[in-house]
Amino acid sequence: xxxxxxxxxxxxxxxxxxxACAGCGAVIVARQVLMAAGPNTVVVSATGCLEVISTIFPxxxxxxxxxxxxxxxxxxxxxxVEALYKSWMRQGKYNKKVNFIAFGxxxxxxxxxxxxxxxxxxxxxxILYVCYNxxxxxxxxxxxxxxTPKGADTTTAPVGKVKKGKEQYxxxxxxxxxxxxxxxxxxxxxxxxxxxxxxxxKALSMEGPKFINVxxxxxxxxxxxxxxxxxxxxxxxxxxxxxxYEVVDGQYKITYKPxxxxxxxxxxxxxxxxxxxxxxxxxxxxDQIQDFTDKQWELLLKKESxxx
Amino acid sequence: xxxxxxxxxxxxxAMAEAxxxxxxxxxxxxxxxxxxEIVQIxxxxxxxxxxxxxxxxxxxxxxxxxxxxxxxxxGGRVMTGTSSQGLALMAExxxxxxxxxxxxxxxxxxxxxxxxxxxxxxxxxxxxxxDSGWIQIFSENAQEGYDNMIQAVRIAEKALVPVxxxxxxxxxxxxxxxxxxxxxxxxxxxxxxYKPENYLLNFDRKITVGAIDLTDYxxxxxxxxxxxxxxxxxxxxxxxxxxxxxxxxSYGLLDAYKLDDADIAIVALGSTAGTAKVCVxxxxxxxxxxxxxxxxxxxxFPKDEIADVLKNIKAIAVMDRSDSMNAAEGPLCLEIKAALxxxxxxxxxxxxxxxxGGREIGLGDLEKVYNDLAEAVxxxxxxxxxxxxxxE
Numbered sequence: 112x113x114x115x116x117x118x119x120x121x122x123x124x125x126x127x128x129x130x131a132c133a134g135c136g137a138v139i140v141a142r143q144v145l146m147a148a149g150p151n152t153v154v155v156s157a158t159g160c161l162e163v164i165s166t167i168f169p170x171x172x173x174x175x176x177x178x179x180x181x182x183x184x185x186x187x188x189x190x191x192v193e194a195l196y197k198s199w200m201r202q203g204k205y206n207k208k209v210n211f212i213a214f215g216x217x218x219x220x221x222x223x224x225x226x227x228x229x230x231x232x233x234x235x236x237x238i239l240y241v242c243y244n245x246x247x248x249x250x251x252x253x254x255x256x257x258x259t260p261k262g263a264d265t266t267t268a269p270v271g272k273v274k275k276g277k278e279q280y281x282x283x284x285x286x287x288x289x290x291x292x293x294x295x296x297x298x299x300x301x302x303x304x305x306x307x308x309x310x311x312x313k314a315l316s317m318e319g320p321k322f323i324n325v326x327x328x329x330x331x332x333x334x335x336x337x338x339x340x341x342x343x344x345x346x347x348x349x350x351x352x353x354x355x356y357e358v359v360d361g362q363y364k365i366t367y368k369p370x371x372x373x374x375x376x377x378x379x380x381x382x383x384x385x386x387x388x389x390x391x392x393x394x395x396x397x398d399q400i401q402d403f404t405d406k407q408w409e410l411l412l413k414k415e416s417x418x419x
Numbered sequence: 420x421x422x423x424x425x426x427x428x429x430x431x432x433a434m435a436e437a438x439x440x441x442x443x444x445x446x447x448x449x450x451x452x453x454x455x456e457i458v459q460i461x462x463x464x465x466x467x468x469x470x471x472x473x474x475x476x477x478x479x480x481x482x483x484x485x486x487x488x489x490x491x492x493x494g495g496r497v498m499t500g501t502s503s504q505g506l507a508l509m510a511e512x513x514x515x516x517x518x519x520x521x522x523x524x525x526x527x528x529x530x531x532x533x534x535x536x537x538x539x540x541x542x543x544x545x546x547x548x549x550d551s552g553w554i555q556i557f558s559e560n561a562q563e564g565y566d567n568m569i570q571a572v573r574i575a576e577k578a579l580v581p582v583x584x585x586x587x588x589x590x591x592x593x594x595x596x597x598x599x600x601x602x603x604x605x606x607x608x609x610x611x612x613y614k615p616e617n618y619l620l621n622f623d624r625k626i627t628v629g630a631i632d633l634t635d636y637x638x639x640x641x642x643x644x645x646x647x648x649x650x651x652x653x654x655x656x657x658x659x660x661x662x663x664x665x666x667x668x669s670y671g672l673l674d675a676y677k678l679d680d681a682d683i684a685i686v687a688l689g690s691t692a693g694t695a696k697v698c699v700x701x702x703x704x705x706x707x708x709x710x711x712x713x714x715x716x717x718x719x720f721p722k723d724e725i726a727d728v729l730k731n732i733k734a735i736a737v738m739d740r741s742d743s744m745n746a747a748e749g750p751l752c753l754e755i756k757a758a759l760x761x762x763x764x765x766x767x768x769x770x771x772x773x774x775x776g777g778r779e780i781g782l783g784d785l786e787k788v789y790n791d792l793a794e795a796v797x798x799x800x801x802x803x804x805x806x807x808x809x810x811e
Contacts, residue, residue, distance in 0.1 A: 150622075153493070153620070163631050166627055166630035167630070167633065168630040168631060168632045168633070168636050171627035171630060173627050176621075176622070176625050176626060176627075176628075177626075177627040177628065177629075178493075178628045178629055179628070180489075180492075180512065180515050180519070180629050181515055183481070184481060184485035187447075187477060187481070187483075187485035187489070188486065188488060188489040190475055190477070191447055191485065191490040191492075191493070192619060193489075194475045194489070194490055195445050195489070195493040195495035195620070196620060197473050198471065198472065198473035199495070199620070201473070205620065207620075207622065209620070226478060226482075227478075227481070227485065229478070230478030230479070234475065
């Protein structure tokens with residue numbers, strides 16, 4: 112695995128000058144994924160923050176070939192690019208080794224793009240799909256998604272006089288991908304460059320469909336100070352809100368185990384989207400989130416020991 | 420004259436045969452909603468190693484066109500096939516393919532749009548995407564479907580406008596016909612090699628495709644797309660003429676049958692034009708000067724060319740195999756009317772919406788239409804908008 116000096120010496124493949132918010136985690140994902148992937152990479156992006164902030168015509172932040180077509184179809188679109196590559200290689204029309212990487216936000220991946228992603232990985236395309244998961248539709252004004260956690264305040268599941276934010280737990284997309292029995296599935300996070308870049312390198316060393324779900328703090332939708340993005344990412348691992356692990360050919364490996372598991376209240380209190388949970392009358396929701404987090408973590412530990 | 424073989428083929432088999440001979444780099448398709456036999460026939464060619472094509476059996480039509488967009492942007496020659504609900508589902512991506520100027524070729528078997536659910540022929544699927552920026556070529560029979568597919572590749576790649584080639588569901592798609600199939604080498608030679616100017620897999624010239632294009636540039640890019648559609652008229656004519664020179668079957672923007680001296684005429688797309696030609700001959704044998712206009716392309720709309728051939732016809736019936744649901748004329752009639760307006764032509768113009776959901780259209784129906792026109796010429800008042808063959 113490349114060290115930080117080696118990574119930093121590489122060509123800048125996702126350049127500055129884009130229009131992301133100060134403190135945006137999505138561009139950290141794009142930059143670090145490309146650092147690990149290198150220049151022989153074609154990128155497809157779903158409609159979303161990353162695409163909108165990076166390709167305002169006539170400018171582009173992508174120093175690799177880049178394609179965006181729509182919101183719900185990054186899986187199918189990268190399938191098409193990879194299929195053409197395969198066709199040309201077979202016909203002897205092309206001979207370069209190329210990585211095919213798709214980026215989609217949680218809206219474009221958990222929700223509207225799930226079918227397209229499922230089809231792409233089921234067909235076995237040699238692709239890496241990276242979900243930059245900021246737990247809501249941030250590009251369009253913080254609407255709830257299937258990735259939004261219980262209790263979060265969003266514009267389509269707002270905190271009101273009766274409702275206390277989102278009532279449902281988020282779906283477990285990573286496990287949905289594990290159920291596709293593809294070669295590589297992982298969870299990573301913004302704020303842990305070594306974890307993310309090594310997972311990308313590992314994924315790209317394998318043939319077939321790969322998926323990495325990268326937890327991405329969003330200072331706008333989560334409402335925290337912009338300089339705390341990486342800190343927020345690390346805190347999500349330390350609270351086990353977002354465990355870091357990988358599943359290689361069905362075998363689970365937790366890649367980060369906090370020495371001391373912090374309570375979820377440490378996590379919740381940093382964010383405006385959970386502000387209402389500070390009120391004593393909402394303590395039951397906080398307890399439910401802690402209970403949910405504990406159970407998920409215990410289950411993951413069991414999966415690791417079961418498959419080791 | 421190029422070499423060819425006479426065979427019996429259904430429309431679907433003929434379209435799939437053309438695709439085999441074109442040998443595209445990628446075919447991405449979904450076979451259902453409703454089932455399009457073209458895709459499964461083509462899959463058998465892939466399974467038998469008869470093509471170099473990478474076949475992507477996607478999980479929906481939306482993904483079919485998405486994958487086609489990926490392959491075409493990457494630099495490939497790309498095809499797909501669909502019909503009806505499938506086209507409706509892929510509609511979002513149909514517009515995007517055209518906006519990105521990707522020369523994808525699609526076979527569309529014309530079948531109606533739900534609801535009520537019905538798998539039979541009408542043109543409501545193709546008409547739904549008439550403003551999407553695709554060239555639309557209608558076929559009268561399986562031979563034309565086959566010939567049009569081969570020409571479509573050349574047209575799309577020259578114009579950088581995607582092309583949809585339609586056949587009428589069941590009437591052409593499932594009907595067995597005698598057709599002439601060109602030798603594989605002839606087709607290979609006619610379609611030539613596709614050399615994209617800019618493409619994703621060219622790392623010497625890295626490009627961003629599908630950028631966000633705001634108020635300061637979007638209009639200019641759409642204006643270029645509009646111009647490309649205008650320019651495609653001459654490309655369609657040139658490719659059709661070259662095809663005719665090589666293989667004896669010439670194609671243009673429209674097909675005028677016995678129109679020169681006609682008093683009355685029907686305008687019809689697709690297979691109905693074949694029925695109408697027989698009807699014209701029958702009317703002519705009775706001394707009635709009947710004619711037919713078959714627009715071969717609905718997009719680009721050959722506005723001036725249509726007005727020129729219709730301007731001296733005393734009474735015209737425009738046959739629409741779909742309705743605009745606008746409480747007025749069907750889509751073809753509206754555009755024919757607009758074309759005539761610019762030429763100052765105010766001849767009798769009647770609209771017949773017919774054949775929805777696969778309702779049969781026979782010689783007797785078209786004879787009635789010609790008789791209506793003949794009576795209208797004599798001064799008898801006729802309804803402007805008619806629903807032919809419906810019980811009401």
